[in-house]
Amino acid sequence: MQNDIQEVLISEEEIQERIKQLGAELSAKYEGRTPLVICVLKGAFIFMADLVKVITVPVEMDFMAVSSYGAETKSSGVVKIIKDLDVPVSGRDVLIVEDIIDSGLTLSYLIELLQARGTASIEVVTLFDKPAGRTVKLEADYTGFVIPDEFIVGYGLDYAEKYRNLPYIGVLKPEIYSK
Numbered sequence: 001m002q003n004d005i006q007e008v009l010i011s012e013e014e015i016q017e018r019i020k021q022l023g024a025e026l027s028a029k030y031e032g033r034t035p036l037v038i039c040v041l042k043g044a045f046i047f048m049a050d051l052v053k054v055i056t057v058p059v060e061m062d063f064m065a066v067s068s069y070g071a072e073t074k075s076s077g078v079v080k081i082i083k084d085l086d087v088p089v090s091g092r093d094v095l096i097v098e099d100i101i102d103s104g105l106t107l108s109y110l111i112e113l114l115q116a117r118g119t120a121s122i123e124v125v126t127l128f129d130k131p132a133g134r135t136v137k138l139e140a141d142y143t144g145f146v147i148p149d150e151f152i153v154g155y156g157l158d159y160a161e162k163y164r165n166l167p168y169i170g171v172l173k174p175e176i177y178s179k
């Protein structure tokens, strides 16, 4: 698996350090409240697990699975709900946890959906932001790293379902995509 990586873009240590800072910011922001933290599966599962451990206010968690990339490196443009939330979000302070904002389509779809269900507030924390990929206007409230216009893998992010278990962020060798 390591042999498929052309370059390590962000190391495991850098990721963990940044998550601690995000946890501190979010803990201060949600002081006195109990946000509902929503993990956008599958990509955000590792970030979610590391992030909630460094948030010091009580949180409730739920999971939603959406997909729009399949085995491609460009969004299909169609955001498919694979699994919906288990709990109602009406009146809740919601914190959406994403691994990456690229085109922005997944999040703009999710935010609209959750707002229509009557949330009290919605904030977004993303570990990675790729502004060059944007096709809709969308900004996260909290961002870990701004990344260049490259398809990245690792730390939850896949190419064709592989590489999610790499502990760092890497860029694949071009021949992997052309296989």
Ligand SMILES: O=P(O)(O)OC[C@H]1O[C@H](OP(=O)(O)OP(=O)(O)O)[C@H](O)[C@@H]1O
Residues within 6 Å of the ligand: 040, 041, 042, 043, 044, 066, 067, 068, 069, 070, 075, 098, 099, 100, 101, 102, 103, 104, 105, 106, 107, 157, 158
């Ligand atoms: O801003 P966008 O262009 O919408 O891209 C971001 C979304 O794409 C990826 O999910 P994907 O559809 O690949 O599903 P996965 O999380 O199961 O890999 C990623 O995890 C984000 O949810």
Ligand code: HPA
Residues within 6 Å of the ligand: 069, 100, 102, 103, 150, 151, 152, 153, 157, 158, 159
């Ligand atoms: O760069 C990316 N890598 C993996 N999954 C993604 N989904 C959107 N952008 C990306």
Ligand SMILES: [Mg+2]
Residues within 6 Å of the ligand: 043, 069, 070, 157, 158, 159
């Ligand atoms: Mg994916």
